[in-house]
Amino acid sequence: MPCFCPHRLFLLSGILLSFHTYAAPLRTAYYESPPTAYIQGRQITGVCPDLLQAISKLEPQLQFRGQKQMTSLIAVDTRLQNGSYDVACGLARTPQRESYSHFQGKLFTIEHKVLVRQDDNINISSLAELASLSAQSPVIVRRGSVFASWLKQHGVTVDDSSDSNEINLRKLALGRGRFYYSADYHLKHQRDQHHYQSQTRILPAAFYSQPVFLVTAKTLAASQRQQLDNAFEELQRNGTLERIRRKYGIYEN
Incomplete structure (x- = not known):
C-alpha cells in the first residue's frame, strides 16, 4: 500500500521550489x-x-x-x-x-572608420568618396557584419569574403585591398594585437556612429x-x- 509520508512531500516541494527559483542557464x-x-x-x-x-x-x-x-x-x-x-x-x-x-x-x-596602409597617402571623409574608389578596390569588411550591409546600402563595393578579423587585416597589409572598414575600437585593437601599428593607419573621418x-x-x-x-x-x-x-x-x- 502506498505510504503517505509528509517528509517526502516536503522534499518534493523543496525540489520544485529550487527549479522555480534557479532557472536554467x-x-x-x-x-x-x-x-x-x-x-x-x-x-x-x-x-x-x-x-x-x-x-x-x-x-x-x-x-x-x-x-x-x-x-x-x-x-x-x-x-x-x-x-x-x-x-x-x-x-x-x-x-x-x-x-x-x-x-x-x-x-x-562605435564609430565606423577606415584603416589603410601607412604608405597610402589617401584621405577621404565621405561615403560617396569611398563608394567611388571602391569600384577599383573593393572595401574589405567582415562577412555578416553591420558594416557590410551599411556599405552596400550606400553603393560601396565590398569584399566580404571572410568573417575572420585577422584574415581581413592581413589582406590589407598584403595589398589585397586598399581599405578595411570596421569600428574604431576594433581597428585599434586589431592593429595593436597583431603588431600592424607601423604598417597601417586609421583615417580620421567617422562615417557613422551607432x-x-x-x-x-x-x-x-x-x-x-x-x-x-x-x-x-x-x-x-x-x-x-x-x-x-x-x-x-x-x-x-
Whole structure:
C-alpha cells in the first residue's frame, strides 16, 4: 500500500521550489570583435565576458552557459533567430535583428572608420568618396557584419569574403585591398594585437556612429528579460559598467 509520508512531500516541494527559483542557464556564445570579446592567451576576455560575469554576481538567478565558446557572427545571428541562443552581447541594431531580438541595454557607441596602409597617402571623409574608389578596390569588411550591409546600402563595393578579423587585416597589409572598414575600437585593437601599428593607419573621418547592445532572443521569457534589464540598470547605476568600459579603453561622453 502506498505510504503517505509528509517528509517526502516536503522534499518534493523543496525540489520544485529550487527549479522555480534557479532557472536554467541562459544560452550564449561570443563572436570575436575586440573589445567586446576576443581571445587573449587561452582565455576569452573583453567587455561582454566581464559584463555577463557581473550580471551573474549581482543576480545569481541569471547564469549563462556557453561563455567559454567563440563562434562566428553569422552563427550568433542564426541561433538568436532560431531560439537556440537566449542572449548575445555586442550587437548593433539592424532591421533584420529587430525581427527576432530585443535590445536590452547599450554597452557603448562605435564609430565606423577606415584603416589603410601607412604608405597610402589617401584621405577621404565621405561615403560617396569611398563608394567611388571602391569600384577599383573593393572595401574589405567582415562577412555578416553591420558594416557590410551599411556599405552596400550606400553603393560601396565590398569584399566580404571572410568573417575572420585577422584574415581581413592581413589582406590589407598584403595589398589585397586598399581599405578595411570596421569600428574604431576594433581597428585599434586589431592593429595593436597583431603588431600592424607601423604598417597601417586609421583615417580620421567617422562615417557613422551607432550603439552596440546586450541582446536577447524574442523566444526568451519576458520575466527573464526583465531580470536582465534590472541587473543591467543596477550595473549602470553603481558604476560597474563604466569600470568595465574603461578597463578596455572605452570612454563614453
